[in-house]
Amino acid sequence: MELIQHNRCFDGEQRIYAFNSKVLNGEARFGIFLPPQALLGQACPTLFYLAGLTCTEDTFAIKAHAQRLAAQLGFILISPDTSPRGEHVAQGDSWDLGQGAGFYINATQAPWAEHYQMERFIVDELYELVSHNFPIHGHKIGIFGHSMGGHGALTLALKYPEKFKSVSAFAPICAPSQCPWGEKAFSHYLGADQAEWKKHDASALVLAKGALFKEILIDQGQQDQFYAQLNPALFQQACTQVGQHLTLREHAGYDHGYYFIQSFIDEHLQFHAVQLDT
Known part of the structure; x- marks a missing residue:
């Protein structure tokens, strides 16, 4: 693991690391904010943040403005890249497929399967590495x-x-098997079997898994230019059906971008602080 960049931030440090990922079959990068408590060696609550299409490991660190409150709360923040990278890694013919668009799933179809194993990367390799x-x-x-x-x-x-x-989540793609972004990604990465798609669809998963969390929080802008791709109502219906408590807040005037995230990031950190202490 190689330290690529480090910057003092609210008495903690914002860092970027690179390492050779066996899961992604190439170099992988991730950002991490270490609050002052972590620099002193204290065990800290930790949040993984997964960024959206075209983003990288430093998008959240630069644009979300989360470090101030994270330092106060003693939160470590981890922000992986959104896909494998490199000349040897397959690339799509548009911005919403391929590099920068890994969709946090394990691809099963050629040429994607060789590198696009983002689910295993997050929950196994990166999770173990940072732990x-x-x-x-x-x-x-x-x-x-x-x-x-x-x-x-x-x-x-x-x-x-x-x-x-x-x-x-902020403006999540709640039912990817039922929107153009998800249909495009899943058909390429997973093939034509839509039963496989359902295994990576939040609205289908909550119906299958039932109520697992005390609460889930979603913020959504009502002027989101991609609203038709997101389908928060489908996830809300699924949560209601299985008794999963969901707080879905829709905000007038807000779009899909990071000014929207900045506006509510503190409330998400505070939400996680409560949930992780229960």
Whole structure:
């Protein structure tokens, strides 16, 4: 693991690391914010943040403005890249497929399967790496994300509740098997069998898994230019059907971008602080 960049931030440090990923079959990068408590060696609650289409490991660190409150709360923040990278890695013919668009699933179809194993990368390889190298409180780990990363946060939390104790999302793709973004990605990465798609669809997963969390928080802008891709109502219906408590907040005037995330990031950190302490 190689330290690529480190910057002092609210008496903690924002860092970027690179390492050779066996799962992704190439170099992988992730960002991590270490609050002052972590720099002193204290075990800290930790949040994985999964970013959206076209983002990288430093998008969240630069744009979300989460470090100030994270330092006060003593949260470690981990932000992996959104896909494998490199000249040897397959690339799609558009911005919403291929590099920058890993969708946090394990691809089964050529040419994607060789590198696009983002689910295993997050929940196995990166999870273990950071747990062994940083003072992470093993019983206080949550996950959240935005857009494609909101999809990733919801689905990985529902699949691995033993690893993630809390979950929230900003403008997540709630039913990817029923929207153009998801249909395009899943047909390429997973093939034509839509039964396989359902295994990576938050609305289908919550119906299959039932109520796993005390609460799930989603914030959604009503002026989101991608609203038709996101389908929060379908996830809300599924949660209601199985008794999973969901707080879905829709905000007038807000769009899909990081100004929206900045506006509510503190409330998400506070939400996770409560959930991880229960």
